Amino acid sequence: QVQLVESGGGLVQAGGSLRLSCAASGRTFNLGWFRQAPGKERDFVASISWTGGRIYYADSVKGRFTISRDNAKLTVSLQMNSLKPEDTAVYYCAADNGSRSKWFPGTGVRDYDYWGQGTRVTVSS
Numbered sequence: 001q002v003q004l005v006e007s008g009g010g011l012v013q014a015g016g017s018l019r020l021s022c023a024a025s026g027r028t029f030n031l032g033w034f035r036q037a038p039g040k041e042r043d044f045v046a047s048i049s050w051t052g053g054r055i056y057y058a059d060s061v062k063g064r065f066t067i068s069r070d071n072a073k074l075t076v077s078l079q080m081n082s083l084k085p086e087d088t089a090v091y092y093c094a095a096d097n098g099s100r101s102k103w104f105p106g107t108g109v110r111d112y113d114y115w116g117q118g119t120r121v122t123v124s125s
Helices: none
Strands: 004-007 010-013 018-024 031-036 042-048 055-057 065-070 075-080 089-095 119-124
Antiparallel strands (some): 089 119
């Protein structure tokens, strides 16, 4: 079992930036960020393969958000720039267990096995 803990959420004005981090208790393979706004489903944000060689973004965040990982530190980060009020949500990191024969682009919640508890991001206008 892998435990994931997100951090870095908070309140920011539109146009501002935040950097979210997710610390894992052990080695992870493929990683993703999801978000869930009030009254909405949990939606895909970004994903990154275990080597960092494959990355995929939702259209809504492309060009504004950047996902990265540091395997030595067992962390995955999400740099969020040019934030908009519609980015307001609880953000979750997720990891798979490396057993899937095909994972990319990892846009669905069923593509992952471990989830963090989430960190809240609020973007004011």
